[in-house]
Amino acid sequence: MKLFHKKNEPARPAQTAEQKAGSVRVLKNGAYATAITVIVLAAVILINLVVGALPTKYTELDISSSGLFTLSDTSKSMLASLDQDVTAYYLAETGNEDSNITRLLDRYAGESSHFTWQQRDPALYPTFAQQYDAQDASSSSVILVCGDKSTVVDYYNMYEADYSDYYTTGSYSLNFAAESALTSGIARVTSDSAYVLYQMSGHGETELSSDFTETLENSNVSVESLNLLSAGSIPEDASAILINAPQVDYTSDTIDLLRSYLQNGGKLLITTGLEYDTPNLDALMAEYGMTRQSGLVIENDPNHFAYRYSSTYLLPDVVSNDITSGMTDGMMVFTPVAQGILTDSENEDITYTNLLSTSSSSYAMQDYATAETASQGANDPDGPFYPAVAAESESTGAQIVWVNCANIFVSEIDQMVSGGNSQFLGSIINWLNGEENAVVIDAKSMNATYLTVPSTAVTGLGLLFVIVVPVACIVIGVAVFILRRRR
Structure with a gap:
């Protein structure tokens, strides 16, 4: 079979050397661009992998x-x-x-x-x-x-x-x-x-609610009940004992058990209230130089009692020391219906530490049961008073914290100060257990912070953005238009 060229088809000219060089150059440039693209993509992927492996705080x-x-x-x-x-x-x-x-x-x-x-x-x-x-x-x-x-x-x-x-x-x-x-x-x-706090029962004591037990659990403290009338002895694993607002006084046998416990270096946290008489328990505290300040504490400083409440609903100052160091700065402790505690300054064996303090304008009303007004009487002593005091015996190592307010460890009271009372409890128990109070980590507000404009600047800013800026834009636009027309 023969092949014939068309008569009118011109023969293709052979490529010149310059054309061949140009083709090679285009091919090289394409390969180079492709290689650069691959390298860049690989670099991007590698950077993403490295960044993904970095801790979030850096990314x-x-x-x-x-x-x-x-x-x-x-x-x-x-x-x-x-x-x-x-x-x-x-x-x-x-x-x-x-x-x-x-x-x-x-x-x-x-x-x-x-x-x-x-x-x-x-x-x-x-x-x-x-x-x-x-x-x-x-x-x-x-x-x-x-x-x-x-x-x-x-x-x-x-x-x-x-x-x-x-x-x-x-x-x-x-x-x-x-x-x-x-x-x-x-x-x-x-x-x-791990520690065990035994809370006394059988005498009308107030049992700790979950607000307080959860705070103690954060410090590895478990809470157990103890009725000495039936138990007959204090458990050996007791790291501390809580007597929380008993409504009935303890018998002499129970007081003897507590006295022996303290003489052997025991740790005791007590809350009492003026509503209930506990002469036997008070006598045990007197052995450590602490007695009740007679009268109901009344606050005259509005910054030291709850707003819209009676002046007996105290918001005392938290005295700064090692025992209260576990509390958030500015956190309040709420002590409605409280009495002060007096200490024996001449007892050289005992070291006293005030934990809560009322203002100097407070006073202790003596005839509170029959008083018709909150006015200070001639026999009512002036403050400040100390509703919570810690005592430590140098000879025996015994540690006692007495809070003369029966309502301090009540859930509703604690919630009114956003957990301040439970923080106070946790700090006390840590001290009794010999644990250092960890620095409290404050909760962070979820509320948005809004940008506010001072009222004095509203008029000026209004004139600037409503009149000055729009007029300036119009003037500049007209000037540019005229200049371009003249060209």
């Missing part, structure tokens, strides 16, 4: 006004000193996570290689929480595990409502308390110390 900035996700020095120090592995299991359904909590857990993990966290979806792991006795935990709660120890940080303990301004403004604020709850939980599962 995410906390721009919240209250620093919601910025860990305190207390938490950082504790995480830096961790020598045991702690795993946090976050209980939340996929897609329903609380971003505030997960971000905070990322910050914890970024501070220590011994802290890690994992999410456990209850729908995928329905029995997971049961192995840690956390089957009743709320959604978005956290289980902290260290070896054989575990504790649950409930979701509702990571948010708290602050009602301190409710009685003056009618509003409350929501605070993020997750850092305090998580740090306390980590300390709990990594601590080797």
Whole structure:
């Protein structure tokens, strides 16, 4: 078969050397561009992998006004000193996570290689929480595990409502308390110390509510009941004993048991009230140089009693010392219907420490049972008074804290000062147990901080943005238009 060229088809000219060089150059440029693209893509992927492996504190900035996700020095120090592995299991359904909590857990993990966290979806792991006795935990709660120890940080303990301004403004604020709850939980599962506080029963004593027992649990203190009438002796594992507002006095046999306990270095926390007579218990306190200040304390300083309440609803000053160091700065203690405590300054064996103090304008009303007004009588002594006093015996090592207010460890009273009374209890028990009070981590406000314009600047700013700026824009526009037309 023969092939024929068309007569009119011109022959293709051969490529010149310059054309061949140009083709090679284009090919090289294309290969170079492709290689650069691959290198850039690889670099971007590598950078993303490196950045993804960095701790969150380096890759995410906390721009919240209250620093919601910025860990305190207390938490950082504790995480830096961790020598045991702690795993946090976050209980939340996929897609329903609380971003505030997960971000905070990322910050914890970024501070220590011994802290890690994992999410456990209850729908995928329905029995997971049961192995840690956390089957009743709320959604978005956290289980902290260290070896054989575990504790649950409930979701509702990571948010708290602050009602301190409710009685003056009618509003409350929501605070993020997750850092305090998580740090306390980590300390709990990594601590080797455990204490038992026995609260006396059988004489009408007030039993501690969950507000107070949860605070004590954060310090590894468990609370047990003790009725000496039936037990007959004080348990050997008692780290301290609580006598909380007995309505009936103790028998001489019970007082003898308490006296022997103190003589052997015992630790005792007592609350009493003027509503109930306890002469035997008062006599035991007198042996340590402490007696009741007769009369009902009345406050004349409006900053030292609750707003819209009687002047007997005291808000005493918290005296700063080692015993009260576990309380947040500015936190109040509420002591409605209280008496002062007098101490024997000549007792060289006992060291006394005042914990709460009324103002100098307070006084103790002697005839409060029959008084028709709150006016100070001629026989009513002036303040200040000390409703809470600590005593420590140098010879025996006994430690006693006496609070002369029967209502101080009542849940409703504690809630009115946003947990101030429970913090006070925790600080006292830590001192009795010989534990240093950890620095309290304040909850952080969830309220948005609004930008406010002073009233004096409103008129000037209004003229600037409503008249001056628009007129200036119009003038500049007309000037530019005229200049361009003249060209």
